[in-house]
Amino acid sequence: MWNYAQLWTGIAKADPKRPAQIFGDLTYSWGEFHQRSNALAVDMTKAGLSHQSKVALYLYNCPEYLEGTFGAWLGGYVPVNTNYRYGPEEILYLFDNSDAEAVIFHAVFTDLIEQVRNRLPLVKRWYMVADESGNALPSWAVDYTSVVSQVHDDLVPSTPLSGDDMLFLYTGGTTGMPKGVMWRQEDLLSVLGRGGNAVLQVAPGESVEELIARITPGDKGTIALIACPLMHGTGQFSAFITLAMGGCVLTMPNRNFDPAKLWETVEKDSVNSIVIVGQAFAGPLLESLDANPGKWNLSSVVQMGSSGVMWSQENKEGLLEHIPQMFITDSFGSSEAVGMGGSVAAKGVPAKTAQFALGPNCVVFTEEGTRVIPGSGERGLVAVGGAIPMGYYKDEVKSAQTFRIFEGLRWTVPGDWAEVNADGTLHLLGRGSVCINTGGEKVFPEEVEECVKTHVSVRDAVAVGIPDKRFGETICAVVEAEPGHEPDLGTLSDHVKSRLxxxxxxxxxxxxSTIGRAPNGKVDYKRLKKHAMDTLGVSE
Incomplete structure (x- = not known):
């Protein structure tokens, strides 16, 4: 049986003193990681949570995020990621849709929660994590630190832990409103390598017991700096991979990305692996190195990885000039489909932009359900088989659209179009939908459009993605004005921020002058995107 709570508990018992998490000047050992998570699980059980109750994590990067995950799993509960950038109505939707019964939140979000709390009757316990905001503990919440400081005997859940216990990973905009991807722990451990790492030459384990037996007391383990948010799949799954090897996850206290601070941290803590999300991180990191050649000792770094967004070949080559010993891994996947493809770049062996080797369980199908022949120039939908999610929580219609049957087998088909090159590699073309991917955040255009159209100066509007070297894409509002009005960027941007x-x-x-909708109300996104790019002087 593959279960994260059992695996992590076993590692903590095997070597309780080895570091599990680093956060600024704080270091938590594996023993402390387990003790604090177990105390949280005990408290949630006392609060009335039951088997597979949902626990929402409304937190910036911090040790409490992974403690909340571990604690939920120890109790037999389901961790639920929460996008901390959401506004009140979005938070209400997510907590309601996920049936959250416990919420762990940073103090800075207290005022926002106050706006929606009374509409969330299922929540039995609110845990506040103190932060620099200085917000006082509200009467309806409990202090997180007081709870996890307690020492309890190991919790024995009323329903035994199993590989069927879940994690919910809520997606961004590609599915319309966010949807909870339901991952069984056994499937998740499988697609994330079962304690292995090819770049670090660590083989997958055959069982939880074998992975625990690999732990040598006194070893430090791999240190992975997760620069991207733990609330997203790339950060969260990278942390799980590290912890499954008995490694240490490092997160940074600063809320805004600071490349120089990251390099200082890499040097100070002898970081081995760095996890980012594409060009939005990689661009400033390279600029910092170019401006300060040789300033930091980066000899400990063996790997830098990204997933889910574009990362240019030129940037990879530049980073490898400064850190020639490391490998760069670029994964193509999504919340629903892990392991669709990947590329590895090394000094002198760069990987081309948007070119990926197909994952072992990845196939490209035509819409008719036949396989795309390599080198044919035919386009198809990328599909992943094997260990895949159970579907979207409480959405059978969307589940049926994404989790499809080809060749008598069940596949995840998230909507990515690609060609298969003659050598078998994948040439990614993009989403069939008009979803905008900006800095790793997936934005559904209709949501932005409907918000923009509520402004008094706007008669009609369309949101399109404009190519951007740093963020991949940025959002451009193509607007048809109401007579007598002149919509401007500052006003419309503030209007959207007040609601989304x-x-x-x-x-x-x-x-x-006009959006030019067809009689059926549909929009020619391609035409409007080209017009916006031409107007702004932007090229592909």
């Missing part, structure tokens, strides 16, 4: 997450606000506005 800030990253969904447009960074450019292009005013047109």
């Amino acid at each position: 997450a800030a990253y969904k606000a447009p960074r450019n506005v292009v005013v047109v």
